[in-house]
Amino acid sequence: MIEGIWTGLTTAFSISNILMVVGGCLIGTFIGMLPGLGPMSIIAIMIPVAVSIGDPSSALILLAGVYYGAIFGGSTSSILINAPGVASTVATSFDGYPMARQGKAGKALTVAAVSSFSGGTIGAILLLVFAPALASVALLFHSTEYFALMVVGLSAIAAFAGSGQVAKAVMMTVAGLMLATVGEAALFQSPRFTGGVMDLQSGFSFITLAMAMFALPEAIFLVLDPKRSETGDGSSEIKDLRITRDEARRIAPVIGRQSVQGFMIGVMPGAGATIASFLGYAVERNIASEKERAEFGKGSVKGLAAPETANNAACTGSFVPLLTLGIPGSGTTAILLGALIALNVTPGPRLMVDEPNVFWSVIISMYLGNLILLILNLPLIPYIAKVLTIPRNFLIPFILFFTLMGAYIGQNNATELLLLVGLGVVATILRLADFPLPPLLIGFILGRMLEDNFARSMQLYDGPSFIWERPMTLGLLILAAALLLLPRYRTLRKGAGNDRSA
Amino acid sequence: MTLDRTIALVFLTLCLIYGYAAYFVMDAELAPFMKRNPVWPSTFPKVLAVLGIVSAFWVAITAKAGPVKEDGIDYRRLRDYKIGQAAALIGLMTAYALALFPFGFIVSTVLFITLGAFTLGERKLHIVLPVAGITAGSLWYLVQEVLGIFLRPWPFFAGL
Numbered sequence: 001m002i003e004g005i006w007t008g009l010t011t012a013f014s015i016s017n018i019l020m021v022v023g024g025c026l027i028g029t030f031i032g033m034l035p036g037l038g039p040m041s042i043i044a045i046m047i048p049v050a051v052s053i054g055d056p057s058s059a060l061i062l063l064a065g066v067y068y069g070a071i072f073g074g075s076t077s078s079i080l081i082n083a084p085g086v087a088s089t090v091a092t093s094f095d096g097y098p099m100a101r102q103g104k105a106g107k108a109l110t111v112a113a114v115s116s117f118s119g120g121t122i123g124a125i126l127l128l129v130f131a132p133a134l135a136s137v138a139l140l141f142h143s144t145e146y147f148a149l150m151v152v153g154l155s156a157i158a159a160f161a162g163s164g165q166v167a168k169a170v171m172m173t174v175a176g177l178m179l180a181t182v183g184e185a186a187l188f189q190s191p192r193f194t195g196g197v198m199d200l201q202s203g204f205s206f207i208t209l210a211m212a213m214f215a216l217p218e219a220i221f222l223v224l225d226p227k228r229s230e231t232g233d234g235s236s237e238i239k240d241l242r243i244t245r246d247e248a249r250r251i252a253p254v255i256g257r258q259s260v261q262g263f264m265i266g267v268m269p270g271a272g273a274t275i276a277s278f279l280g281y282a283v284e285r286n287i288a289s290e291k292e293r294a295e296f297g298k299g300s301v302k303g304l305a306a307p308e309t310a311n312n313a314a315c316t317g318s319f320v321p322l323l324t325l326g327i328p329g330s331g332t333t334a335i336l337l338g339a340l341i342a343l344n345v346t347p348g349p350r351l352m353v354d355e356p357n358v359f360w361s362v363i364i365s366m367y368l369g370n371l372i373l374l375i376l377n378l379p380l381i382p383y384i385a386k387v388l389t390i391p392r393n394f395l396i397p398f399i400l401f402f403t404l405m406g407a408y409i410g411q412n413n414a415t416e417l418l419l420l421v422g423l424g425v426v427a428t429i430l431r432l433a434d435f436p437l438p439p440l441l442i443g444f445i446l447g448r449m450l451e452d453n454f455a456r457s458m459q460l461y462d463g464p465s466f467i468w469e470r471p472m473t474l475g476l477l478i479l480a481a482a483l484l485l486l487p488r489y490r491t492l493r494k495g496a497g498n499d500r501s502a
Numbered sequence: 503m504t505l506d507r508t509i510a511l512v513f514l515t516l517c518l519i520y521g522y523a524a525y526f527v528m529d530a531e532l533a534p535f536m537k538r539n540p541v542w543p544s545t546f547p548k549v550l551a552v553l554g555i556v557s558a559f560w561v562a563i564t565a566k567a568g569p570v571k572e573d574g575i576d577y578r579r580l581r582d583y584k585i586g587q588a589a590a591l592i593g594l595m596t597a598y599a600l601a602l603f604p605f606g607f608i609v610s611t612v613l614f615i616t617l618g619a620f621t622l623g624e625r626k627l628h629i630v631l632p633v634a635g636i637t638a639g640s641l642w643y644l645v646q647e648v649l650g651i652f653l654r655p656w657p658f659f660a661g662l
Contacts (some may be wrong), residue, residue: 171557178550224583397618412651417599432577433505455541
């Protein structure tokens with residue numbers, strides 16, 4: 001193993017490979033900022049370039065740089081303009097955007113960069129040490145456990161169920177789950193709730209819904225009330241990039257916990273960075289002290305650090321099944337698998353034995369990609385954050401344009417734009433009535449996976465007996481119930497305590 | 503009636519329609535061999551319809567009109583905001599969606615950004631027009647040439 005790590009180190013740290021990773025990070029960051037272009041599409045674009053390089057290690061190093069760059073780029077648009085381009089950065093916008101609105105855009109981007117770096121780095125170390133052992137654990141997870149895991153992911157909605165908001169949060173989640181049932185379900189091969197509209201055959205697109213729920217209402221609110229465009233004393237606050245000692249002390253345990261949790265979720269094929277980010281957010285909110293919990297959703301550094309760490313750690317974790325079993329656990333790793341095969345490398349249990357230089361250089365380059373990303377992006381943050389100092393008369397038409405382009409690129413269909421405008425108007429009305437919109441998006445993202453895994457489990461067990469027959473499923477479902485009910489219980493107990501003291 | 507309650511009642515109506523489709527329409531179209539499965543395409547929607555109806559009632563019953571917000575946006579003071587500008591921009595976005603294919607990406611985008619900025623009160627068209635042109639041109643190049651997603655650059659009558 002030591003020999004392998006050494007081979008990986010010498011390959012990854014050659015001048016040409018460092019240039020590859022720098023180039024990859026830059027390309028990934030800039031293209032990733034465009035809503036609609038997630039890591040998956042950017043890697044797909046870069047595959048021909050990578051294959052033309054010829055050397056599998058260099059090609060994979062370039063793609064790893066692009067991957068991490070794209071993830072950070074996606075977080076940037078979530079934080080600055082509330083436009084999460086990919087599902088895994090939805091949770092980033094919950095606290096990242098409120099921070100930007102308070103004039104702390106620079107700090108939010110720094111927290112995101114540092115958390116991503118830490119999550120990716122700890123993930124890479126875990127990958128280095130535990131990859132072969134974890135591959136067998138991942139196979140223990142069946143569809144029943146995945147179903148339970150999705151239910152745990154849904155418990156993130158509790159974060160938006162503030163006082164008097166529980167009913168609204170539940171209603172929005174159900175609305176999101178209902179939207180996810182529109183279109184053709186993989187398991188049933190029959191279109192549902194399409195009303196005969198051909199464009200709805202494949203269901204609503206995530207990107208359209210995300211833009212309609214987050215970016216569009218925010219842009220309309222900025223138009224309605226020009227005072228909202230003021231993000232504090234712009235220029236002076238954007239320089240305020242540094243994380244204070246107190247903030248560092250608060251986010252350090254979050255980063256530690258979420259690196260491990262995110263990595264473990266990433267290891268399971270199919271769970272991925274989205275679930276890891278929602279779950280990371282939910283767990284951190286639940287274990288935070290009462291005062292800190294109240295800050296979640298309003299610009300909490302912990303609320304930003306949790307999903308950012310978890311999604312990066314999960315991205316690293318998703319390499320475990322890819323490299324050791326040849327199973328791509330996510331869309332992005334599926335594309336990487338294609339790239340590996342094009343480069344004459346077959347991932348699987350033999351990879352570590354047959355091509356140790358590729359195996360270890362990929363792992364080392366992931367760490368290198370994280371490091372380069374941090375070095376490159378920290379100096380760029382003040383310039384990226386300057387986007388918010390552009391006068392609103394210029395900024396708003398551009399936000400609207402990029403929102404529309406995100407939906408167009410995602411589906412290559414102009415009808416999608418009309419759908420976006422319609423859903424955006426509905427979302428604005430819902431926001432006016434104080435309905436929390438994140439639960440709707442969480443419901444939509446998890447809905448399809450939830451139903452697929454539920455249906456598969458029901459078919460395997462010929463009924464709902466899997467819930468009590470599989471201890472891990474039951475345990476996860478109990479955890480979900482606890483995550484949902486614990487905040488409610490605490491509030492009730494606090495209320496009772498207050499009554500007694502009064 | 504508060505906006506919350508109105509939304510809850512609209513959602514309730516949608517749930518009833520959704521539930522009707524799930525309980526009575528979908529199963530009728532089910533192939534006979536599929537009826538032996540423990541899960542049908544309508545199973546999950548049936549559960550969701552019930553949950554939706556319950557949650558809509560819950561919101562409708564518990565909705566209370568809070569005090570009018572002084573800070574932030576409150577729907578009861580909509581006239582105090584720039585509602586005309588917002589409506590104009592929504593109209594512009596709809597027009598953009600309809601114009602994208604016939605008028606081409608570059609013309610529609612330049613017009614959208616320029617008219618959008620103009621609606622918001624920007625009069626420095628000598629800055630807006632070139633910025634819009636550069637954005638449209640570079641994005642067209644990225645989408646069409648790099649990504650390979652079809653985007654007609656010029657109007658249909660230009661023959662391109």
